[in-house]
Amino acid sequence: MPVGANESQLERMIARLATQRALLDRAAEFIAGIDGPILEIGLGKGRTYSHLRRLFSDREIWAFDYEIHAPAHSRPGPDRILLGDFRESLLNGWTEIGAPPALAHADIGTESRRADAALAQFVGSVIAPRLAPGGILLGDRDMGCAGLTRLETPAVPLPEGIAPWPYYLYRR
């Protein structure tokens, strides 16, 4: 069932967040045996970071964003935030990060599908060769590229009448 055109923005947001949570939990299972930090590409309000922090209490989590909107309790310390345009920070941040990430989560969708597609392809192509072997790339746009295998996403239980939200799960 596609995302319903008749759904309210409230319902779309519920679908999006419930899907994010379920797939982050799934990704945590996939990388249980793989060392490496976590990347949160697009920190936003830090809701997802807050969930990552709980799932991966013993790993470094690095966040990328244009500027900081997340409250202090939902973001990493300043030494783990890479600010600026992803197109630069994703290319330049690797010395600081220092190890191949086990998981990168990229919530980059806007209302402009066309602009998103270009950014998503860029993110995929930068992340794919830098992930730890077996590592996971997860996000709300198609980031498929050489070196990544797309995995099937599990059905996410949603409140009645709310359509599934598309999400993309890849393994290196």
Place this chain on the structure above:
Amino acid sequence: MPVGANESQLERMIARLATQRALLDRAAEFIAGIDGPILEIGLGKGRTYSHLRRLFSDREIWAFDYEIHAPAHSRPGPDRILLGDFRESLLNGWTEIGAPPALAHADIGTESRRADAALAQFVGSVIAPRLAPGGILLGDRDMGCAGLTRLETPAVPLPEGIAPWPYYLYRR
């Protein structure tokens, strides 16, 4: 079960939005036979407005907020938005609104419970005598006051492991 202290901000947001949606749908059943416009107190990003618009396609919906953050597709036209401090606009907007509202929804919670409590009591006391008889006041803070009867809220189905979110439902 209380809202879990161990939950992530992502899980808290899922609980909040799913509860909002379920109780707005419930409120719509309560006011099916009652004439009057809808008030959205705290427009925010307009997600709830978008849901109200779908539930009440044939009613006027008035929105109150400090300033406009909602995108154009998720807010009323400018003649149905009352901008400024609720403490003034809620007292001064009634001539424009022109009829007793059948439903007022007030999503006013912030992270400051103490400041919220004062605003919630104010909203309750202003709305209660102005609601249509049998009309509904619904929100995320305790707005109880003379003239309102608190109704039991139905259990809202949430994804596994997410605790219920408190919400307040009153009838005049």
